[in-house]
Structures are given as C-alpha cells and as structure tokens.
Amino acid sequence: MSNLNAFLKLAYTEKTIEVVISDRFLDGEGKPVPFILKSMKQEQLQALAKRSTHERKVNGRTVQEFDKLEHINRCIIASCVQPCFTDRELCLAYGTEDPLELPQKMLFVSEYERLARAFAQLNGLETS
8 A cells, every 4th residue: 555645745834933043132122032043944054055065175175064053053054033143233243244153153052053953953953
C-alpha cells in the first residue's frame, strides 16, 4: 500500500518565536523587548551558506573557505523580524552601514550566543 499522500503536504510552515535576549532593550514601560525570529526554508539557509563561502588563492590554487561567523550573522539578519538588522537608522546608531557587522556591534557576547541558539533551535539546527 502506498502512503504517497502523506508526502504531498506542504514541506514548510513558517514559525516565529519571541525571545528576550537581554534586559538592556526596554520598552516605554521598562519591560524587556523580545527579539522576534522567523524560521527559514532549507534553500534559504543554503543560499546564505553559499554567500558565506569565498574563494582565495593558496599556493597558486583556488580554494573555497566557509566563513562560519559570516554565515551565522547572515542567518540572524535574515531570520530576525524585530529588530530589523538591515534598518539603516539602527545600523548608523551602532556606527556601521553594514548590517553584517550590526549583531556583533549591538550585542554582548552572551546576548549574541543566546540569539544564535534561539535561531538554531527554531530551525532545528541544534546538535545537543
């Protein structure tokens, strides 16, 4: 008997989560403002991985290097609905015009790790 119908459903349903990563970002009432993350499709993650892979010459040969930190930043930027890391005003407030630099300029190490873990968990990328 074939169960083909079980596989004909949509493969992707976008999920969102809210996560408070710091008590530094407060609303007008003094309450922590959550970061809002949306899940991503496999092809989106692969495209970001490809953009984070760069060619360079080593001993006359072209090699490809995957920049893991760049990839994580690209994923966080693409996934984060609030705050919008591509917002020019937000970038300039932290002294950059490049959204790829913003997460590291804006967040303390522990906050960055919390955000990266939330992204990984939302997208099923946690290994532990």
